[in-house]
Structures are given as structure tokens and as C-alpha cells.
Amino acid sequence: MSIALEADRLTKTYGAVCALDDFSIAIPAGGVFGVLGPNGAGKSTLFRIALGLVRPTTGSVRLSGAAPGDITALRKIGAMIETPRYPAYLTGRDTLKMLALESGAKNADIDGWLERVGIAHAADRSTAGYSVGMKQRLGLAAAFFTKPELVILDEPTSGMDPAGIQEIRALIVDLAKREGVTVILASHQLDEVRRVCERVAILSKGKVVAEGGVAELTAGEARLRITTTSPIAQVLSVLGAKGAADGTDAVLADIRREDTPALIRALVEAGVEITEARWRDADLEGVYLRTLETEGAA
Amino acid sequence: MLADAIAAERFRLLRDRSTLFWGFCFAPIVGFMINIGGDLFLRYMIKKPMPGMTVGLLDQVIKAVAGGAGTFGALFLMIGAAAILAGDYRWETWRLLTPRNTRQNLLLAKLVVVGEAIFWSLALTAVLSAVAAILGSAISQRGLTLSMFGRNLFDLIGVVAITWLEAMTIAALAACVGVLTRSTMGVVIACLGLRFIEGMLANVLRAMEPPGSWKLLANPAYDADLLRAALLDPSQLGQASGSAGPALAVLLVWIAALAAGAVVLFRRQDLTKE
Numbered sequence: 187m188s189i190a191l192e193a194d195r196l197t198k199t200y201g202a203v204c205a206l207d208d209f210s211i212a213i214p215a216g217g218v219f220g221v222l223g224p225n226g227a228g229k230s231t232l233f234r235i236a237l238g239l240v241r242p243t244t245g246s247v248r249l250s251g252a253a254p255g256d257i258t259a260l261r262k263i264g265a266m267i268e269t270p271r272y273p274a275y276l277t278g279r280d281t282l283k284m285l286a287l288e289s290g291a292k293n294a295d296i297d298g299w300l301e302r303v304g305i306a307h308a309a310d311r312s313t314a315g316y317s318v319g320m321k322q323r324l325g326l327a328a329a330f331f332t333k334p335e336l337v338i339l340d341e342p343t344s345g346m347d348p349a350g351i352q353e354i355r356a357l358i359v360d361l362a363k364r365e366g367v368t369v370i371l372a373s374h375q376l377d378e379v380r381r382v383c384e385r386v387a388i389l390s391k392g393k394v395v396a397e398g399g400v401a402e403l404t405a406g407e408a409r410l411r412i413t414t415t416s417p418i419a420q421v422l423s424v425l426g427a428k429g430a431a432d433g434t435d436a437v438l439a440d441i442r443r444e445d446t447p448a449l450i451r452a453l454v455e456a457g458v459e460i461t462e463a464r465w466r467d468a469d470l471e472g473v474y475l476r477t478l479e480t481e482g483a484a
Numbered sequence: 485m486l487a488d489a490i491a492a493e494r495f496r497l498l499r500d501r502s503t504l505f506w507g508f509c510f511a512p513i514v515g516f517m518i519n520i521g522g523d524l525f526l527r528y529m530i531k532k533p534m535p536g537m538t539v540g541l542l543d544q545v546i547k548a549v550a551g552g553a554g555t556f557g558a559l560f561l562m563i564g565a566a567a568i569l570a571g572d573y574r575w576e577t578w579r580l581l582t583p584r585n586t587r588q589n590l591l592l593a594k595l596v597v598v599g600e601a602i603f604w605s606l607a608l609t610a611v612l613s614a615v616a617a618i619l620g621s622a623i624s625q626r627g628l629t630l631s632m633f634g635r636n637l638f639d640l641i642g643v644v645a646i647t648w649l650e651a652m653t654i655a656a657l658a659a660c661v662g663v664l665t666r667s668t669m670g671v672v673i674a675c676l677g678l679r680f681i682e683g684m685l686a687n688v689l690r691a692m693e694p695p696g697s698w699k700l701l702a703n704p705a706y707d708a709d710l711l712r713a714a715l716l717d718p719s720q721l722g723q724a725s726g727s728a729g730p731a732l733a734v735l736l737v738w739i740a741a742l743a744a745g746a747v748v749l750f751r752r753q754d755l756t757k758e
Contacts, residue, residue, distance in 0.1 A: 200756070237583045239755040257485070257586050265583040271576045275500045284499075287492035288584040290485055328580065 189251070190215040190336050190368045191236055196245035198231050198392075205231040207392035209245070213370055213385075215336070218362045220379035220400075221372040222474055223389030229372040230268060232389075233338050237265050250336055261289065264334035266342060270325030274314035278305055278324050281313055282331060291332040299331040304353065318345030326354060330361060337361075339371040343378060355382050380470040388477050396477045403473050409438040410446060412453070413462040424456045425449075438466070489585045489593030497568060497597055507564015508605040511557045512612050515548055519616035523623040539621040540632040541614060546643050548613035550712055552606045553651040558679045559672070561605065565598045565655045566671035570662035578758040591659065591750045595743055598655045599648070606644050606651075635716070642715045649735045650708035654679055656742030663749045666758070679705075695724035704738050707731035 189212050196209040206228045213219045221229050234240040236247050238255035252259030272281050279296060286294040300306045303323040308316065313324065322345055329337050342358070343351040359382055361367045373379050379386055380400060388396040396403060413436045414421055421437045422429045432438045441449055443465070453460060497504065551557060569591075572578045581590055621628040654675050661674045686706040693699050700706045713720045714728040721727075 234579075234756070237579075238587070239579060239582050239758075241752065241754060255582075255586055257589075260583060260585065263583055265579075267579045267583075270580065272580070273496065273500070273571065273575045273577055275502065276496070280495075280499055284492050284495050285580065285584060287488055287495055288581060290488040 188215040189213065189248075190219075191247070191249055191338075191370060193232065193236075193247045194245055196232070196235065196247055197243045198228075198235060198240065199243050204392055206235070206242070206245075209392055209394065211387060211394050211397070213368075213387075215250075215368045216362075216366070217384045218358060218369040218371065218382050220383035220386040221370065221389060222374075222376065222379060222386055223372075224478065226391075227389040228392040229389055230340055231392075233265070233267055233340055233370075233372065236338065237263070237267065239267070261332075262335040264329035264332060264337040265339070266322075266325040266329040267338070267340045269318065269341075269345065270321050270328070272313040272316075272321070272324070274312060277310050277312055278316070278320075279309040281324060282328060285328050286332065289332045294331045294333075296331065299327040302357070303327045304350070319347060319350055322346055323350070323354070326357070330367070333365075334367065336368045336370070339369060341373055342371055343373070343375065351378070358382055376471045376474055386470070388474060390478055395480075396473070400470060404470055409440055409466050410449070411462075411464050411466045412437050412439060412460060413464075415459040415461060416457070420456065421453065421458050424453055424458065485585070486589045486592060486596075489589040490596050492585075493568070493593045493597040494600070497601060500567065503564050503567040503571075504601075507560055507567060508601045509608060511552075511560040512605060512609040515609060516612035516616050519544075519613065520619055520623070523616075523620035527623050527625075537624075538627040538629050538632060539617050540629055540635070541617045542631040542635040542637075542640060543633060544617040544620075545610050545613045546635060546640055546716070549606055549610050549640070549643050549647055552609050552647045553654065553708070555676070555680055555683060557609075558651070558654055559676050561602055561651055562654065562658060562672045562675045562679075564601055564605075565658040565675075566662065566668040568598050568601070569594050569655075569659050570666065570668045570671050573662070573666040573758050574668050576758045578755045582755065587751050588747050591663075591747050592743070595655065595659055595746075598658075599652055602651045602655065603644075603648055606647055610640065610644065633716075639716060643712055646708055646711045646715065649711075649732075649739065650704060653704040653735060653738045653742065656739045656746065659746035660742050660749065663746050663753060695722060696727035696730075701727060701730055701734050704735055707735045711735075 191213040193209055193211045196206050198206040209228065209232065223229050231240060235242050236249055236254055247254060249259050250262055276284060278300060282296045282299065286292065286296065297306070300309045303326050305320050305323050308320060313321065316324065322342065326342060329339060343354050346354065355378060358369055362369050371382070383400060385399050386403065387394050411432060412421065418431050418434065418437060422431065425437060425439055428440045429437045439449060450460065450463060553561070572581060618628060657678065658671045658675045662671045665671065665674070682703055682705040686700070686703045686709065689700050689703065710721070710724060710731045711728055718725060
């Protein structure tokens, strides 16, 4: 299996602040990989180091096997780091033309990509007048239009309207599946990561605290939600350590699916009035928050 | 590739009309207007032809081009150079460019494009001063001759080359200052201040040091003056007549050293915000 991004014992300090702390990760090529973490977890620093914007204090990083800034590797990479900014005197079309020249991609399909990201109507307007969402869309076109093998996206849908978010998510998935582009994306929107990514890494305080497939990480995280008219304390007394209150009229039971009938029987025998019992889907947000809580970063 | 980076930078500059005008067209246009205004004023005040006075076309053009990297010209060239060399700090667009080409290519491309723009600015100065000479001779009803001092086209080309080299020393310095300060204003202030000190120091040292001494030769403004004098009137040089070669070498070394310094600094720089 080839590796798209490999970081080996990467440390980056800004004065007294340690953005990455002996950080190691190997992100496989193919599919969409999500990088999660709270603000200051080191996501942007990792991307900036990988793209050669920032130098690591110690350790190394390789993109498609090449060092950051290597011209052959750069020609295979697209990126959008944080909210994109553009010279105000350039139009959207001119921005892509300039970037195509910079990348040596003379035959890039500029008009096709402006259309694909939904800003063809504003292609000849100055980027100074673009909304945040339009800048994001132009940034996505800039990341993808040179047909890269690997694309790094930092918060690709921030500032977009719900319809735009859906559109861009579909585009990312489509590119990864149909055109074989490896996408590494950082996002605060866990729902987005769940819908788009096959694998994720959770970062906290400059380290990887959890990594794996989304299904793998959320496995065992499903909970039985029991809604009741009885006092919550009465339900919890039956569940013991496996129960947790979820609002004023429900509890979450951390049990195996095959134990459900036995639990229901025990609750009924204890006089609990059950109005509903439903398995709640595996939840990436729960995994994320619990992981950070364990790490003391939540 | 460097050629790609140059093409991209050239494309950007051609779209940046404000930088093109203020950085590279404004000073030649002002020079032209001052020339014509002066001729109109004299014509209006004197109100009659000045017999016996002749305008030397090449003399006037050479004089205008030679002053192209003086303090006034340098101010506007630095505004243009600052916008090109440090503009990506201002716009926070390094993050857009750095993943597309090597840092070395990105900065060298900017320097090359600044060099091209300075050349075209000097060419515009030459063309406008030629037009001013022709119009001025008509306005003041003076005779027009190619040169009153036997200058030829090669003298003009030489002066353009020397003034370009002089301006490029400031541009290379602007690249260093731009990377260090990450500010367009920093570039303009630092380079203009240094250009002023350079000119002043050259004048002071001329009175204190023997012609062609290393202290004088280390000063790019002195080197450019010396080279222009060696080209146009070698008899002016006196003791410094053998210093033209070293002066040219010093100018080239300044440009190379400052450009290399800027590239080294930029390659090591963390672009955390930009």
C-alpha cells in the first residue's frame, strides 16, 4: 500500500507553544482521509509543514514519498489551506490562469472547473467582491484543476450555505472515487467527516490520539436509548455503570445488542414504564468527544 | 520550473494596473510633464524664440534615463518592486503559491519580473523624454539636433544598462527587506532611506577618499555614476579611469549577493499566516 502523507516524529514549536509533539502518522493513498481535532490540535501546522509553508523543528514529513517543496511532488499535489485569499486585482478566472501558469499546467480546464464549483457566473469579477463561500469554491477549483494525485483541504466547506456544502461534499467523494484522487481533509464538522471520509485520525495537543476507519472507530459506540415515564434514578439503578442519563426522560444503555431482551425484562420487572427503546446509530461525534475527554483536551 | 513562475508573475503584474502605473509609469510621465511644462512656461514668459539654442535629442534622453534610479525615480520603482516582492505577504497568498512551485523559483521569478518592469520603465523614460525634446524644441522654437556632444545610440544603450544595474541593486535589496519585514511599506521605507544614504555617502566620500578607493567602489550609487562617466566622458574620471571594471563587478556582486541572501532567507522562512 502506497503512502500519501507520512510524518515521522514531527515536532513543531512556536516559542513556548508546541503545535506538533513527536507526531507520527502514515496516511494511505486512495480515498478520503479525515483529520479531526479541536483548535490548536496541530492540523493546520501538519498541513503547512507537508506543503513546505512551515519548517518542522525536528522530524520529517514526506508527501507521496517526496520531501516538502520537491518540485516533482508539488506537481502532483493540490491544496487549500484555511480560508483562501487572493490578490484583489485578479478575477476568479485570472486567479486560476495565474495558478495554472505557476504549476506549469498550461492545458488546465479553467472554465470547466469554474462551472463545476458553481462560480462561472462570477468568473470575471474581482475576487475582492467574492463572499467567503465563493472564495472557498474558487479555492477548491484551484486545488483540483491541475488534476493532482493528492489534495489537502483544510476546512473545505466553512462559510458555505447548506446546499453548497452538500454539493462540495459530493464533488470530493466523486473525485476520490471516480478519478482516484487521494483527499486529506481537516474539518470541524464531524457530520461532514462521517459522510465523506473512510478513515480518520483524531489529533489533540499535537499528537494522534485515535486513528482508524470510521466504522472501526464507531464500532461498539452504539447505545440503546430507553425513554421512560419512570424516574431516571430508578432506571439507572437497574443499569448500574452501564447507564447514563440522556435528558430528563431517557437513559443511554451501553450494552451488547444481544443483551437487549434481558435488559428490557429486568427493567419491566423493576417496575420501569418504558415508552420507547431504540438503538442509536454509531456516532463519530461521541467517539471524538470521548477521545478528547480521555486526553483531557475537551 | 523557473520559467513557469516567471510567466505567472508577469501575468499577475500585467493585471495589477495600480502597481504598473504608480511603480513603473508614473515617474517617467511626471518627468515628461515637467519637461513640457518647463518649455511652455519659458515660451509663455519669454514669448519669443531663443535664437542659437539647440535641443540635443540623445543628450536629453540620456540625461533623463541616467536619473531614472535617482531618489525620485527610486521611490516609485520601490513602490512597484514592493508590490511584486512583498505583495504576497500583504494579500496572504503565499499559501496559494508555495504548494505550486519551489520557493527559490517563486522569489527569483519576482526579481526577474521586477527587472523586466524596471527595464520597461527606463524605456518609457527614454521614449517620453525623446517626445518631450521634440515637442520642447517646437514649443520654444529651438533647433533640434541628434546630439550636441557627439552621443550615439550605443551611449544610450550603455546608460540604460548601467541605470538598470543601479536600480537592480535596490530591487535585490528590496527582496531581502521584503522577506525580512513581510511588509510592502517596509520595503519602500527601508530601500528609499538606504538609497538616500547611499547617494549622500557617495558625495561625502568623494571629497574625502581618493577616486576609485574601495570605500567609494563599495557604494552602488558611486559605481553607477563612475560607469556612466566612463561611458560618456572618460576624461572626467582622472585617477579613477581604471576603476570602471571593478565598479561594474561590484554592482554585479551586490545584485547577486542580495538576491542570493533573499532566496536563502525566504527558503528558511516559516509562512505561518501568509
